[in-house]
Amino acid sequence: MIEISNLVKRHGSRAVVDNVSFSALPGRVTGLLGPNGAGKSSTMRILLGLDRATSGSALIDGVPYRALQRPLWKVGAMLDGPGANKGRTARAHLRWVAQSNAIPTRRVDEVLELTGLRDADKVRIGGFSLGMGQRLGIAAALLGNPRVLVLDEPTNGLDPDGIRWTRQFLRSLAEEGRAVLVSSHLMSEMEETADDFVIIARGKVLASGTTTEVKGEHRTLEDAFFALTENQADYRATGTEGWGR
Ligand SMILES: Nc1ncnc2c1ncn2[C@@H]1O[C@H](COP(=O)(O)OP(=O)(O)OP(=O)(O)O)[C@@H](O)[C@H]1O
Numbered sequence: 001m002i003e004i005s006n007l008v009k010r011h012g013s014r015a016v017v018d019n020v021s022f023s024a025l026p027g028r029v030t031g032l033l034g035p036n037g038a039g040k041s042s043t044m045r046i047l048l049g050l051d052r053a054t055s056g057s058a059l060i061d062g063v064p065y066r067a068l069q070r071p072l073w074k075v076g077a078m079l080d081g082p083g084a085n086k087g088r089t090a091r092a093h094l095r096w097v098a099q100s101n102a103i104p105t106r107r108v109d110e111v112l113e114l115t116g117l118r119d120a121d122k123v124r125i126g127g128f129s130l131g132m133g134q135r136l137g138i139a140a141a142l143l144g145n146p147r148v149l150v151l152d153e154p155t156n157g158l159d160p161d162g163i164r165w166t167r168q169f170l171r172s173l174a175e176e177g178r179a180v181l182v183s184s185h186l187m188s189e190m191e192e193t194a195d196d197f198v199i200i201a202r203g204k205v206l207a208s209g210t211t212t213e214v215k216g217e218h219r220t221l222e223d224a225f226f227a228l229t230e231n232q233a234d235y236r237a238t239g240t241e242g243w244g245r
Contacts, residue, residue, distance in 0.1 A: 001025050001179050002047065002148060007056035009042050009203075017042050018203035019056070024181040024196070026147065029174045031194030032183040033225070039203040040183040041079065044152050047181075048077050060148055072101040075148040076141030082133045086126035090117050090136050093125060094143065103143050111139040116165070131162035138169070149173060151182045155189060167193045187222040197221065201229050 002024040009017035017039045024030035032040050045051040047058040049065035060068065060075050068074050084093040094108040112118045115135040120128070125136065134154055141149055151170075155163045170193055174180045184190045190197070191211060198208040206228040207214045211221065218224035 001061060002030075002150075002181055003057075003059045003062075004043065004047065005057045005059075007043060007046065007058055008054045009039075009046060009051070010054045015054075016203050017046070017053075020200065020203070020205050021056075022198040022205060022208050024148075024179045026179045027174055027177050028195040029170050029180045029182060029193055030196045030198065031190040032181060032198050032200060033185070033187055033190055033221075034183075034200035035185055035229075037202075038185075038200045040185075040200060041152055042203075043200075044077075044079060044150055044181075044183060048075070048079070048150060050079075070102070070144070072097075072103065072144035072146065074144070074146050075150060076144060076146040077150040077152075078134075078137035078141050078154060079150075079152040082125070082137035082140065084125045084133075084136060084140075086124065088125055089122050090125060090128075090132075090139070091121040093136065094140060097140050098143050101144065107143055107145070111142045114142060115139040115169070130157050131159065131165070134158065134162065134166065138166075142173075147178050149178055149180045149182075151180070153183055153185070155184065155186070163189060187225050188220065191221045199225055199228060 005021050007017050007020040008015055020043055034040055046053045047065065065071060091108060094111060095105055098105050098108055112121050115138055117135055117139060120132060155166050158166065170180050170182060196210055197214045199206045199214060215221055215224045218227060
């Protein structure tokens with residue numbers, strides 16, 4: 001499971017992550033939702049040991065990422081797309097990731113199959129569509145068969161087929177008992193995908209819980225989000241602190 005507690009990240013005097021706390025539980029897809037610049041990627045980067053928190057903690061199964069013995073076996077991640085060399089094939093890329101993390105290369109075939117890339121395994125990544133690239137990123141994240149997955153905007157720019165595939169795939173990964181944390185700025189899309197939601201704006205958690213809890217009396221998650229951020233604008237205008245948590 002993922003446990004973020006009182007996480008703060010400051011750049012200069014500005015807190016881009018401002019006392020964020022939430023958990024992502026096994027067997028559930030947790031949606032980290034918020035507009036551009038809300039602090040989603042910053043939170044994920046700290047969780048994955050790519051950046052240091054100013055204060056607070058971000059733990060994976062009780063320990064920080066940097067303390068994990070074999071990180072790829074515990075947590076799979078995709079930030080900024082697949083991050084693969086465009087001249088390589090999908091198979092070559094996955095073999096390279098597997099070999100550099102002591103993962104048996106037979107796992108490469110399994111993840112190619114799981115993500116529907118088997119037929120494209122010899123195509124150079126430079127010729128991939130956006131959707132295939134995202135699948136490759138997810139395939140690499142799954143190489144170590146981790147119990148925890150962290151995916152930053154995996155559906156960004158995808159067509160409806162790609163979005164539908166990703167949604168169903170993430171749900172199936174959670175149904176296998178994994179904790180799946182996925183960020184998005186698309187509220188309506190995530191409403192169908194996630195079990196639990198954390199709504200973040202300007203570095204602060206505005207609401208968290210199940211769909212019913214977060215929606216409250218609002219018709220959709222998007223309506224709830226706009227109502228919550230309108231409150232934020234009001235508070236900013238009056239300079240009041242301490243709202244929404
Ligand atoms: N190294 C940095 N120095 C200064 N500010 C930064 C740095 N990294 C991120 N920020 C700022 O922190 C804020 C949060 O950025 P972050 O990327 O976490 O947001 P996000 O919710 O993931 O949004 P997006 O979907 O646009 O990436 C932004 O205003 C960004 O400009």
